[in-house]
Amino acid sequence: MCAAGRRWGRRQRALLGAVLLAAWQAAWGQLRYSVPEEMPKGSFVGDVAKDLGLHLPEISDRGVHITERGRTQYFALHGKTGHLVTAERIDREQLCEEAQQCVLRCELVVQGEMKLYGIEVEITDINDNSPSFREAETELRMSETTAPGSRFPLARAHDPDSGRNSLQSYELSGDEHFSLAVQAGPGGDQRPELVLAKALDREEAAFHELVLRAMDGGDPARTGTARIRVTVVDANDNAPVFSQAEYTVRVPEDVPVGSTLVAVTATDADEGPNGQVTYSYQMVSVKALKIFDLDAETGAITLMRNLDFEDGTYYELEVQVRDGGDLSDIAQVVITVTDVNDNAPEISVRSALSEISEDAPTGTVVALVYVHDRDSGANGEVSCSIDKDVPFRLQRSQGNYY
Structure with a gap:
């Protein structure tokens, strides 16, 4: 072959490699679904096959599967329907604690075609927790010379639910000597205080029994209670x-x-x-x-x-x-x-070709590698390389994918 022909062949292979790389990058997509917490295992999350335009026979023929970055598998792909389903019961409060929005991320990999689609699933809150006090009974000791209007901070209730399902209000029941005031904390939280409304007289009553009730905003509302016993004692200046x-x-x-x-x-x-x-x-x-x-x-x-x-x-x-x-x-x-920096980077091969033709053009993608370091900031930043004496090169694709 003449030199001009060889140069033309190299340009064709380079052009084909660029096209393949552009097609690989275009395969990245993003789906978003929402599902309530505590749904049984196998519950429907989204019709992935329909939303991505995949035909059901392709799902099994092309090795389509779900991958997740964490150690727990929360979602699975139903091969017969193409539906994304829950792989286990999800507890929003255990998973996201007090975060306002709880989002899990996974990826759908079409192994035979080297395609990957990102999936975000928002776990919405249900009112499955009642407000609760760390101690069901509290004893307060007050001097009989305590001035009316004096305030005493009370233990707050905790409700791990979010939004309206979380703690909304307090009520106090007892006698005429006490009332309830609720102050707003720096973060907008409610802080109950016991207010002495009427002067105490130890000879009249040495004890006062009160009940503090915490309520959330669910429908129906859930409540938690704490009993407060006030003991009247001598002065403390x-x-x-x-x-x-x-x-x-x-x-x-x-x-x-x-x-x-x-x-x-x-x-x-x-x-x-x-x-x-x-x-x-x-x-x-x-x-x-x-x-x-x-x-x-x-x-x-x-x-x-x-x-x-x-x-x-x-x-x-x-x-x-x-x-x-x-x-x-x-x-x-x-x-x-x-x-x-106490975590080493973890490398996982998400998809790879089992074989490649010897005349494959330069730029052909042969494997999809994901690198993750659980550390944060500079300690979590990674760089990757491969041996130079091999006919392959490593190219960053998106995020921590190579």
Whole structure:
């Protein structure tokens, strides 16, 4: 063959490779569906075959399958119908905790044609949780000289549902000595307070029994209750006061278990039992309660189990200090977890040709490789390469796909 003919052949192969690469990139698509949480395994999510224009015989003939980036497989493809279905029951609160929007992502791979389609499934909330208090019964001790109008913070209820299905309001039932006030916190959360409406008289009544009720906005609404027992005691002139309203600390995720992360401190000007203070959690998530231990006597917060930046980066604890007369103060503790490069990149082959012709044009896609690092920021950025002494090159396609 003459030199001009060889140059023409190379230009044809290069042009064909560019066309194949453009077709590969055009195969990327995006589907979005929505499904309520707690649906039984095998529930319908979306008609993938119809939405992508795939014929049912093609699904089995071309090796069409669903891949997910996490360790748990939440979705599957029904081969006979082409429907995307749930692979197991999905609990939105367990999966996304307090996130406003819960979205799971997966991909549909047409292995024989090297095509891939992104799929997003929003998991919507149902009212499957009732507001609940960490303690069903609380005892408050108040001096009989407490002035009417005095306020006492009450434990807040927690409802893991979102939107209208989450906690919406509080009600108090009891007697004429007490009323309920609800304050708005910095984040818009509701903070119930017990208000002394009428002066106490220990000789008239040494105890008062109250019931605090928390309600969500579901239809029908769900409720949770906590019983409050008020014990009337002698005077306590001074309330304990924290040294600061908010404690903030940043810790690396590899800090050893048993380490003291921060210590809250409060002082009380009273003497004797009225000046002795104890610390406790006023508001803390179930997750944080298993990680951080609060010493009731010293106020030291220590680590009970290993931190994982990929599992949680921010924890907010509300600590209450009480003296012997049951006067109290509240402080916020904010713990921020910083990332450590403790995860190695993971490589997975999502699709590959089993064989290739020796005269395949340059630029032919032979494999689809996905690279993922669970670390964040610079620790999660990856770069890939292959041996130079092979007749292949690695090309980034989209995201972490090569």
